[in-house]
Amino acid sequence: MATTDLTAANFESTVLDNDIVFVDFWASWCGPCRNFAPIYQAAAEQHGDLVFGSVNTEDEQQLAAAAKVTSIPTLMAFKQGALVFSQAGALPAPALEQVISAVREFDVDAAKAAASED
Numbered sequence: 001m002a003t004t005d006l007t008a009a010n011f012e013s014t015v016l017d018n019d020i021v022f023v024d025f026w027a028s029w030c031g032p033c034r035n036f037a038p039i040y041q042a043a044a045e046q047h048g049d050l051v052f053g054s055v056n057t058e059d060e061q062q063l064a065a066a067a068k069v070t071s072i073p074t075l076m077a078f079k080q081g082a083l084v085f086s087q088a089g090a091l092p093a094p095a096l097e098q099v100i101s102a103v104r105e106f107d108v109d110a111a112k113a114a115a116s117e118d
Contacts (some may be wrong), residue, residue: 026038
């Protein structure tokens, strides 16, 4: 599956309407972003059951600011509408696969329950 271009118009609905969504915040002038792009695209093709979105931070500056993106590339992962991972910097393919596995296994309900106990 190809990556989906995310904008202010479809970001929230994409995150809320899908179980797991990965989001790559990038810009065309960013060298590490360009290096990460084929790794991210390959992961999207390998994991067709997940949503892989991309936010062009030049075109979507307000969305990037709302997401508190201060460095690019930044990868975020949402599960059941909750942000469960956020990290700046390009990941090598094996590290991205580890993140994907960890997000798949992450128990959002247990995390919410534990947070409500604090």
